Amino acid sequence: MRQPLDWQIATVKAIRPETAKVKTFTFSLPDWRAHRAGQHYDVRLTAEDGYQAQRSYSIASEPERRGEIDLTVERIEDGEVSAYMHDVLTVGDRVELRGPIGGYFVWDSELPDPLLLIAGGSGVVPLMSMIRHRAATGNMVATRLLYSSRTFDDIIYFDELEKLRGNGHGLDVFHTLTRGQPEGWKGYSRRIDDRMLKEVIKPLRMVPQVFICGPTLLVEGAANTLVRLGLPAAQIRTERFGPTGSGTGG
Amino acid sequence: MQETVNDLNRELMLDANAVAGLFQDIFGVEMTAAPTECAHCGAEGEMGTLLAFTHGPGIVLRCPSCENVILRITQTPDAYYVDARGAVYLRLAR
Numbered sequence: 001m002r003q004p005l006d007w008q009i010a011t012v013k014a015i016r017p018e019t020a021k022v023k024t025f026t027f028s029l030p031d032w033r034a035h036r037a038g039q040h041y042d043v044r045l046t047a048e049d050g051y052q053a054q055r056s057y058s059i060a061s062e063p064e065r066r067g068e069i070d071l072t073v074e075r076i077e078d079g080e081v082s083a084y085m086h087d088v089l090t091v092g093d094r095v096e097l098r099g100p101i102g103g104y105f106v107w108d109s110e111l112p113d114p115l116l117l118i119a120g121g122s123g124v125v126p127l128m129s130m131i132r133h134r135a136a137t138g139n140m141v142a143t144r145l146l147y148s149s150r151t152f153d154d155i156i157y158f159d160e161l162e163k164l165r166g167n168g169h170g171l172d173v174f175h176t177l178t179r180g181q182p183e184g185w186k187g188y189s190r191r192i193d194d195r196m197l198k199e200v201i202k203p204l205r206m207v208p209q210v211f212i213c214g215p216t217l218l219v220e221g222a223a224n225t226l227v228r229l230g231l232p233a234a235q236i237r238t239e240r241f242g243p244t245g246s247g248t249g250g
Numbered sequence: 251m252q253e254t255v256n257d258l259n260r261e262l263m264l265d266a267n268a269v270a271g272l273f274q275d276i277f278g279v280e281m282t283a284a285p286t287e288c289a290h291c292g293a294e295g296e297m298g299t300l301l302a303f304t305h306g307p308g309i310v311l312r313c314p315s316c317e318n319v320i321l322r323i324t325q326t327p328d329a330y331y332v333d334a335r336g337a338v339y340l341r342l343a344r
Contacts, residue, residue, distance in 0.1 A: 005271065005274045005275070040267075040270070042271040054271075056268055056270070056271060098271060099271075101270040101271045101274060101280075102267055102270040102280070102282050102298070103270075103280040103281075103282050103283035103284075103298070104267055104270075104282035104283045104296045104297070104298025104299070105267050105282070105298060106283075216260065216261075216263055237298075238265065238299070239265060239267050239298075240263065240264045240265045240267075240268075241264075
């Protein structure tokens with residue numbers, strides 16, 4: 001099916017800080033199309049002299065929200081696009097966007113398999129779209145999120161995840177903090193390892209559909225461990241987040 | 251020195267999900283869920299699983315199994331150049 005993918009002018013409707021380095025931008029889209037959870041949009045900036053920079057950012061919101069999308073963006077030092085979005089962009093500004101894009105790292109709520117979601121840092125963003133999609137459709141499939149952050153203050157969506165995990169709809173959330181923990185921390189306190197993954201997947205009686213998103217080391221480590229634990233590789237989908245954002249350069 | 255360069259590349263490595271928009275520009279269809287086969291080792295998988303090196307002048311996509319180059323894409327002001335000799339086939343949905 002050929003689909004033209006045209007750039008459109010989106011308007012910044014809201015900007016919400018998530019952590020010290022992460023903000024969520026809500027864009028109103030004139031040519032909105034329902035996305036699939038896990039897809040992303042390309043953002044293109046053009047300077048007065050014609051120089052263009054383009055990056056690809058995962059959609060954080062659920063497809064059920066019509067006419068607008070949330071992109072949650074981590075500010076990267078020297079990042080041409082993310083630094084501009086964080087430091088310059090204000091509500092009412094207009095930005096070129098195209099999407100939704102991608103068909104590999106996506107989850108449809110019709111799939112019957114339990115879900116195992118593994119995130120490192122801002123890799124949680126496309127997984128959050130899946131979690132919100134699941135909640136919006138009343139899907140009750142057993143779902144476990146294992147989310148690795150550096151410190152407590154670096155956790156994105158903490159409050160919303162707490163609320164969703166407590167509503168009895170089969171979502172469990174496990175945090176691990178790798179660079180320091182607040183007093184009385186009850187979650188994990190180390191990098192994701194075999195023992196942790198074993199504990200997290202054990203209660204899932206069926207073979208889960210797995211989505212892993214984060215830095216390359218975390219993605220490869222978690223995927224290799226799961227295969228070693230006997231999960232079929234075909235059930236595991238990965239997306240790597242780079243230090244300059246998942247960009248196409250430029 | 252060579253090792254340093256390799257480490258840097260690995261650090262900046264993404265996967266082909268990051269070039270889904272470029273795929274759509276070139277091929278006109280969603281390609282990250284499309285299957286392909288490595289001409290070197292014969293591994294088959296979705297295009298989205300290919301390792302992507304996007305920080306050079308062109309884009310290099312490698313096989314996640316043997317790391318051989320599958321696709322190279324260069325953009326000039328008026329054309330795309332696609333070197334696909336590392337793939338046995340590309341599948342474009344119609």
